[in-house]
Amino acid sequence: MRKDIWFLIVNPTSGSFSRKRKWTQITAAFEANELPYDFTFTQKPQHEYELVLEALQKGYRKFVCVGGDGTLHHIVNGLMQQQQVSLEEIKLAVIPLGTGNDWVKTYKIPTNIAKAVQIIKDEHTVFQDIGKLSLLQEPTTVFFNNVAGLGFDGYVVKRNERLKFLGPMSFLVSTVLGLISYKASEFTITSKEKEITSKSLLTIVGICQFSGGGMQLTKDVDPTDGLFDVSMAKRFSFWTLIRNVVRLFNGKIVNHPEVETFKTDAITIETSQKNTYIQADGELIGTGGFVAEILSKKLQFVVSPSWKLEPTN
Template sequence: MSSKKAFFVIINPVSGNGKGKKIWTTVQRKLQYTYNIAYQFTTHTNHEIEITLAAIKKGFKHFIIIGGDGTLNKFITGVFSQNVVDSKNITFGVIAIGTGNDWIKTHHIPTNITKALALIINGKTDTQDIGCVSYLKSSLPNTYFINLCGIGFDGLVVDIVSNNRTFGKLTYLLGALKALFLFKPFNLNLTQDLKTKSYKSCFMIQLGICRYTGSGMQLTEQPNHKDGLFDVSIATKLTRWDIIKNIVGLFNGKIVFHKKVKTFKTNHLQLNFDQNKPLIQADGESIKTEDIDVSIRPKAINFYC
């Protein structure tokens, strides 16, 4: 590579109802004379992971992600699935064109393409914690997340909307209304600091690093993206009527003060479910449903802001 700064760009061409290719044309035109640019379009599920691994092996340490929260999530999983380069030496920027675009909301990264690109070009960076999900009863590779891991109700919502996000920002709200009539509560044993506590009739568990999920919902109390701790919310025995009455509270954050919601901070949890295992999502992507161990990697990667 020459002395010019090198970026590898990962583009999801179907993100944002197919905007990816068109936006990349604009971005490429603005970058190509000042930087060394390599790029690749995703073509299949988890392709972002494969692309990221290959790019890191080629020596790239600066990335631009053009896509939604799911594209970013797969990039993060790629970074933390390799040991060629310390993740703290990798920096990425995001041009968000997805449905929810929740991660960028915490960091006030604009959805305007020109303004988002300007942040990357200006070069100011911050650092961020990363969550790691390990599966206790299978040999599956770890799953990583940069925003939030949700268990239970919102895992079901993500499953419902996964193949149809044509309603834009209303997608998750419509999915949530449908999920209200399909969801079944679950029981679990939660182990923290070698102490195990049982929770019955759980509605949802949120492990937050950043603030927003589901197109702007705020379901954790005081998340901090670089304090080395998950902001945890556990809701039990919530009824359909509780949710309907508090629908505004899901978006303004007041739901966490409901008497049926418990909040705390921790850097490590083990979750063991009963036979009625809940669905789980990480950064809006459905992941394997089974008993899990969740830990945090503090200040593990850098991003342009």
């Protein structure tokens, strides 16, 4: 039955995908591990949505994302938006071949293809929380599995669109260039726990630990606790940002006195700057503000058997 066959959705334009060499390694690893599989290649932007629906209709229930965070984001959205099959029947694995590969870092999934396929064979899974994000300026709703936010991180994602040819270094270059030109906006954050209005560099709503090519902007992360980890970076001058670039990537930025962190299951973020970029899982979603709510333990992911929650900061 097809429900026991892994269905690979392959993005041939992903950051580190070399069609012939990488694809040969992937097929060889599946065959060496005696894992039954079928596959398809994306042929246009956001093709993943259609491919997910077609696969479900044919009976597939086990999916592999072959690509980066953007490919995973679109597959997750395809699965979350469909109503044909209960999500409890679905498993989603990842072979990371993208530019940033941020989501896999939380779960210790390596970029080495043979090792990533071994994790798929082990089939150790976790039901992870999923975020539901609705824009305030337009009738758009998306789901996210890693991190969403607005402000500087959205600005970096926008800049990075033209720098992806640099590979994994593109996010670092985009961050440095963004530090020079980005101007902080005033945000109002509303949740059950607190209300904050402040000038802000960025506000992050996180489920997992890494974003922006390895930046760690969330504190006390637990992808299964039914809560967002929110970080608001307030009044940062240019030179304060420069001095703290390393802390953006080692996670210590959340301990800075101008960073406020808390947990919540729902949040509204508003801004007077209507052109403030919003990103979800490294994908530009729109501008302005948004409402986000957590969907607890909603989707089953295949992760490393060695993964366990550790203190993040």
